[in-house]
Amino acid sequence: MPRITSSLLPLLMAALALCACATIKRFTPDLSKLPKPPMPSFSALKKIKNIIPGMPDTDKAAEEDPQVPFNARGTLGYGHSLRIHVYEGARSPNRLFNKVVMVDSKGIIDLGAAGTTQVGGATLPKAADAIAATFRVGLRLSRSVTVHILSVEDTPVVAVRGDVLTDEFVPAWEDMTIEQAVRVSGGRKLGSTAHGVYLIREGERRYFSSLENANELEPEPGDIIELSPDI
Numbered sequence: 001m002p003r004i005t006s007s008l009l010p011l012l013m014a015a016l017a018l019c020a021c022a023t024i025k026r027f028t029p030d031l032s033k034l035p036k037p038p039m040p041s042f043s044a045l046k047k048i049k050n051i052i053p054g055m056p057d058t059d060k061a062a063e064e065d066p067q068v069p070f071n072a073r074g075t076l077g078y079g080h081s082l083r084i085h086v087y088e089g090a091r092s093p094n095r096l097f098n099k100v101v102m103v104d105s106k107g108i109i110d111l112g113a114a115g116t117t118q119v120g121g122a123t124l125p126k127a128a129d130a131i132a133a134t135f136r137v138g139l140r141l142s143r144s145v146t147v148h149i150l151s152v153e154d155t156p157v158v159a160v161r162g163d164v165l166t167d168e169f170v171p172a173w174e175d176m177t178i179e180q181a182v183r184v185s186g187g188r189k190l191g192s193t194a195h196g197v198y199l200i201r202e203g204e205r206r207y208f209s210s211l212e213n214a215n216e217l218e219p220e221p222g223d224i225i226e227l228s229p230d231i
Contacts, residue, residue: 046221061100070153076127077120082151082152083099086111086132093203096114106120109131114138128149132145148200162227165188165190170184178208196227197226199219201224
């Protein structure tokens with residue numbers, strides 16, 4: 001058997017390490033591409049309770065607003081109408097916006113005094129981020145901005161974000177629990193040891209020490225379930 005000189009040993013070790021990494025990568029699945037749990041079957045969607053007097057009962061921004069199929073895990077496009085509430089601040093949130101807006105043929109929605117923003121082709125989590133950025137910049141806000149998307153095309157939704165595999169919106173069904181919503185979204189990130197949960201409703205945050213404790217409060221359309229990555 002030929003001897004391995006000291007000068008060749010580092011090169012051999014590096015080659016073996018590269019082979020090992022390639023083997024691990026080959027047999028380790030890409031968790032971001034794994035299918036999410038299917039949406040549950042439900043008998044009825046929730047009703048939106050906090051519709052302000054004078055606002056439309058349905059997600060119809062104008063007479064010419066078409067009805068468009070909607071998938072909570074899909075992307076937004078022309079004709080999709082969103083019912084949006086926007087709040088500024090955390091301690092005593094101030095509502096800045098309450099309106100049903102429609103995505104136009106250019107993928108844009110009109111947010112009034114805050115300006116316009118591009119949401120066409122975006123998922124709901126990305127759209128919510130874009131709306132928040134538009135309000136911060138357009139109104140020159142220094143306090144935090146919270147965007148609640150209550151429904152899209154008359155489908156009530158709840159947001160799940162934070163310490164999860166991917167941020168997501170799920171349909172809000174009758175008798176749903178916070179734990180069920182998190183499970184449908186794919187659950188916490190692998191290896192996470194955190195357990196704290198926030199429920200954000202109308203700009204106000206409420207903390208729970210665990211998902212089980214959070215189930216005492218039933219989520220409503222527009223709520224944001226935020227899993228803490230630290231606590």
